[in-house]
Amino acid sequence: xxxxxxxxxxxxxxxxxxxxxxxxxxxxxxxxxxxxxxxxxxxxxxxxxxxxxxxxxxxxxxxxxxxxxxxxxxxxxxxxxxxxxxxxxxxxxxxxxxxxxxxxxxxxxxxxxxxxxxxxxxxxxxxxxxxxxxxxxxxxxxxxxxxxxxxxxxxxxxxxxxxxxxxxxxxxxxxxxxxxxxxxxxxxxxxxxxxxxxxxxxxxxxxxxxxxxxxxxxxxxxxxxxxxxxxxxxxxxxxxxxxxxxxxxxxxxxxxxxxxxxxxxxxxxxxxxxxxxxxxxxxxxxxxxxxxxxxxxxxxxxxxxx
Amino acid sequence: xxxxxxxxxxxxxxxxxxxxxxxxxxxxxxxxxxxxxxxxxxxxxxxxxxxxxxxxxxxxxxxxxxxxxxxxxxxxxxxxxxxxxxxxxxxxxxxxxxxxxxxxxxxxxxxxxxxxxxxxxxxxxxxxxxxxxxxxxxxxxxxxxxxxxxxxxxxxxxxxxxxxxxxxxxxxxxxxxxxxxxxxxxxxxxxxxxxxxxxxxxxxxxxxxxxxxxxxxxxxxxxxxxxxxxxxxxxxxxxxxxxxxxxxxxxxxx
Numbered sequence: 001x002x003x004x005x006x007x008x009x010x011x012x013x014x015x016x017x018x019x020x021x022x023x024x025x026x027x028x029x030x031x032x033x034x035x036x037x038x039x040x041x042x043x044x045x046x047x048x049x050x051x052x053x054x055x056x057x058x059x060x061x062x063x064x065x066x067x068x069x070x071x072x073x074x075x076x077x078x079x080x081x082x083x084x085x086x087x088x089x090x091x092x093x094x095x096x097x098x099x100x101x102x103x104x105x106x107x108x109x110x111x112x113x114x115x116x117x118x119x120x121x122x123x124x125x126x127x128x129x130x131x132x133x134x135x136x137x138x139x140x141x142x143x144x145x146x147x148x149x150x151x152x153x154x155x156x157x158x159x160x161x162x163x164x165x166x167x168x169x170x171x172x173x174x175x176x177x178x179x180x181x182x183x184x185x186x187x188x189x190x191x192x193x194x195x196x197x198x199x200x201x202x203x204x205x206x207x208x209x210x211x212x213x214x215x216x217x218x219x220x221x222x223x224x225x226x227x228x229x230x231x232x233x234x235x236x237x238x239x240x241x242x243x244x245x246x247x248x249x250x251x252x253x254x255x256x257x258x259x260x261x262x263x264x265x266x267x268x269x270x271x272x273x274x275x276x277x278x279x280x281x282x283x284x285x286x287x288x289x290x291x292x293x294x295x296x297x298x299x300x301x302x303x304x305x306x
Numbered sequence: 307x308x309x310x311x312x313x314x315x316x317x318x319x320x321x322x323x324x325x326x327x328x329x330x331x332x333x334x335x336x337x338x339x340x341x342x343x344x345x346x347x348x349x350x351x352x353x354x355x356x357x358x359x360x361x362x363x364x365x366x367x368x369x370x371x372x373x374x375x376x377x378x379x380x381x382x383x384x385x386x387x388x389x390x391x392x393x394x395x396x397x398x399x400x401x402x403x404x405x406x407x408x409x410x411x412x413x414x415x416x417x418x419x420x421x422x423x424x425x426x427x428x429x430x431x432x433x434x435x436x437x438x439x440x441x442x443x444x445x446x447x448x449x450x451x452x453x454x455x456x457x458x459x460x461x462x463x464x465x466x467x468x469x470x471x472x473x474x475x476x477x478x479x480x481x482x483x484x485x486x487x488x489x490x491x492x493x494x495x496x497x498x499x500x501x502x503x504x505x506x507x508x509x510x511x512x513x514x515x516x517x518x519x520x521x522x523x524x525x526x527x528x529x530x531x532x533x534x535x536x537x538x539x540x541x542x543x544x545x546x547x548x549x550x551x552x553x554x555x556x557x558x559x560x
Contacts, residue, residue, distance in 0.1 A: 002344040002486060006521040007528055011344060011486035059539050063547030070548070108382050108393045116390075227540055234536030238528050242539040243341075243520075246546050253550035257558075290390040296459075297384045298452030299393070 007241035008052045014247060016046065021251025028064075028252070029259020030266070031275045034222070036061050036193035037125075039248065041118055041282050050111045052241055054101075054192030055233035059245045061194045061226045064252055065219045072216030079167035079213045082177060083220040086199070089178035090225035093185020098232040101190055105237070112290075117191050119287045125197055126279035133272035140269065168209045168217075176207055181221060189229045194222040326366070327355045328497050328509035336514040337484060337493075339521055345486040348372070348513065350495060351479035364502035366475040367410070367417040369428060371498075372482050372513065374405030374462075375491030376433075381449040397449040402434050404489040406463045409480045411470040419503035426505055428498065430454055430463050461485040490515055 003014040020042055028035035036057050043053035072078050104110045161174045180202045184195035199218045203209045209217070234240040263271065333349035350370050360366075379402045382393040408428065410417050423429050434450050457463040462485060470480040492512050499507040517525055528535045 001342065003341055004339055004343040004486065004521060006517060006524045009487065009489065059543050062540055063543035066544045067548050067551040108380065108396055112390075112392050230540055231533070231536040234528065234539065235532040238532060240528070240536060240539050242524060242535075242542055245539060245543050249543055249546050250550060253547055253554070257551075257554045292391075293386070294384060294391055296452075296456060297391075298449065298456065299382050299384070300379050300453060300456055 003243070003247070005048075005241050005244050007239065008048050008056075008244060010047060010049075012046065012048075017244065017247040018251040020046070021248040022255035023251075024248075025252035025255020025257075026259035026262065027255075027275070027278070029256035029261075030263035030271060031259075033275070034061060034065065034194040034196045035252065037118075037122065037191070037197060038278070038282060039252075040114075040192040041122075041286055044115070045285070048244070049239075050114050051105065051233075051237060052239045052244070054114060054190070055230065055237060055239040056241045056244045056248075057192035058188065058226045058229040058233065059240050059242070060248050060252070061192075062223055062230060063245070063249050064256070065194060065223045065226070067253075069216065069219040069223055072219060075216070076167075077213050078216040078220050079165055079209070080220070081163070082165045082168055082170075082207075082209065082213075083217045085163070085174050085177045086181035086184075086217070086221040087224050089181025089183075090185035090188070090221055091228055093182035093187075094189045094225050094229045094232065095185075096182075097186040097189025098229065098236065100186070102236055114190060114192075115286050115290060117187070119283055119290065121187070121191070121198075122279050122283035122286070126276050126283055129272060130276035130280065133269050133276060137269045137273070168207075168213055170208065172207065180206065181225075184221070185225050185229075188222075188225050189232065192229075194218075194226055196222060325356060325358065325361075326499055326507050328499065328507060329353045329355050330495075330497060330509055330511060332495065332511070332513065334513075335511070336516065337488070338516060338518040339488060339490070340518055341520055343486060343488075343521075346484045346488075347481050348484065348495075349479065349481045350497075351477075352497065352509075354476050354478075354499060354507075360475050361501070366472065366506075367412050367500045368470045368472055368478045368480075369408065369410050369417055369498040369500065370470055370478075370480050370482070371408045371428060371496045372405065372484075372493055373433065373496065374403045374489065374493050374515070376401040376403045378402070379453065381452055383449070383452075399434060399450050399453055402450075402453050402457075404462065404491065405484065405493065406430050406433055406457075407466070407482045407484075408464070409466045409469045409482060411468065411472045411478065413467050414465060417500050417503065418498070418505070422500070422503060422505050426498065426508070428496075430465065460487065462487070484515075488515055490517055 001014045002011045004011045020039070024035040024039045024042065027033070027038060039060070040053050040057045043057065044050055069078065101110060104113050162171060163174050164171050180199060184199045187193060187195045187198065196218050199221070200214055203214045203218065204211060230240055330350070330352040337346045354366065379399050380396055381399055382396040384391045385394040387394065408430070414429065418428055423432055427433050431454065434453060454463055470478055472478045493515055495511050495513055497509040498505050516522065
């Protein structure tokens with residue numbers, strides 16, 4: 001069943017979109033990741049213009065994170081104060097990201113920017129995850145486990161503007177969380193991702209937050225930042241395709257339910273290796289597109305004014 | 307006396323020019339882009355009306371062209387920089403139709419001479435215009451050729467020779483396929499009757515291509531009320547996501 005997307009102005013098979021949403025949903029359920037960093041490149045591959053893919057994916061992330069954050073609120077695992085500080089940075093970052101995005105769009109380089117960001121981040125995250133989970137598998141085979149090393153956080157405590165975060169049990173400067181938020185906001189606007197895959201490690205290792213509040217707090221920040229990004233894209237680029245978002249979402253929500261069940265039954269380490277391999281495959285495909293000579297050197301841009 | 311001759315000529319001229327006229331029929335004079343729009347086929351048929359018997363000489367040939375709205379497009383060329391392929395040069399092609407299909411009753415070069423093509427801008431190469439191309443970009447011509455090549459691959463531009471059926475030099479019919487990735491606007495269907503490569507009569511009519519229903523509402527809203535559209539997209543997406551996951555939780559708990 002072909003469906004004509006009103007904003008993307010392309011006709012795509014609705015079942016393909018359901019399928020993509022479902023597949024990424026299963027993965028996000030299995031691995032507990034948002035899935036934006038997989039969905040956006042997949043949308044490029046099926047021919048959705050990158051600008052539309054990024055903006056629409058931001059819209060979809062708001063929705064898929066919403067039910068997640070409600071669950072965390074019920075369990076009281078959201079650090080609202082930390083979330084707000086991260087959010088302030090995030091909103092500024094998203095605004096900055098959209099400005100950069102629109103500037104490069106006018107230069108005709110936005111596709112390159114988005115794809116380069118993906119290659120770099122998917123490459124880094126994928127290899128780190130791959131190495132880490134291989135090590136974990138090796139360790140679990142050795143049986144004898146070494147106690148994890150404590151991180152040194154001296155330099156963060158030396159910064160000014162300290163604030164008490166009761167839920168996280170922290171008394172640290174607001175500068176690092178604002179910078180983390182800012183960085184994630186920029187990525188959200190440029191790449192159409194929630195940024196959880198950057199923010200969660202940063203919160204644990206850099207800010208030293210307890211693991212149980214990390215996911216809820218990052219979801220809280222992600223919802224508002226991606227909502228803001230969606231609004232910015234919708235008002236400046238007109239690239240949010242609500243039909244596309246809803247189709248992906250329905251597939252995604254259904255897939256996530258199955259993914260959670262599958263994920264609970266599979267060994268965690270092997271699962272991580274799989275995810276890492278998948279991330280590297282997507283990264284490799286995008287990198288090849290940039291490295292190999294394209295069959296068509298010319299491309300037609302938007303109806304450009306003079 | 308001179309005035310009389312001029313007057314006579316004026317009276318005779320239109321009569322001569324419209325010696326053979328097109329009476330046209332279309333299977334549909336508008337294309338509606340709905341949510342499940344999957345391309346469209348337009349049947350174009352007609353007859354040649356004439357007061358005099360069929361003229362001697364080369365047979366009547368028919369060219370049917372359907373042209374989408376023209377707009378300037380930016381064409382970019384990739385080059386290898388720092389090991390990766392990036393867009394470097396760009397050129398604005400001033401007028402490029404979003405859709406262009408030409409159907410002819412015989413090979414194109416037989417039905418229309420080069421000069422007539424220049425005059426009536428029938429072939430795709432003539433329909434695209436890139437005046438004021440910047441001279442510092444090498445191969446400005448390559449850019450407009452690239453537009454034609456890319457859009458031919460997408461099925462937006464096509465020349466279909468020998469696809470117009472002509473009966474008894476009077477009745478003609480053809481069908482034009484329109485792909486699913488159409489842009490909106492007023493398309494025009496142009497009919498040229500030619501003899502020996504020279505145009506003897508032309509006819510033009512409009513085909514409106516419009517998004518309708520939900521597609522129309524969403525598109526208009528996204529352009530005219532982007533803030534409300536954005537808020538609505540968020541609300542719909544949140545409602546759909548929350549609704550679906552709540553439904554699933556209830557299903558599992560029951």
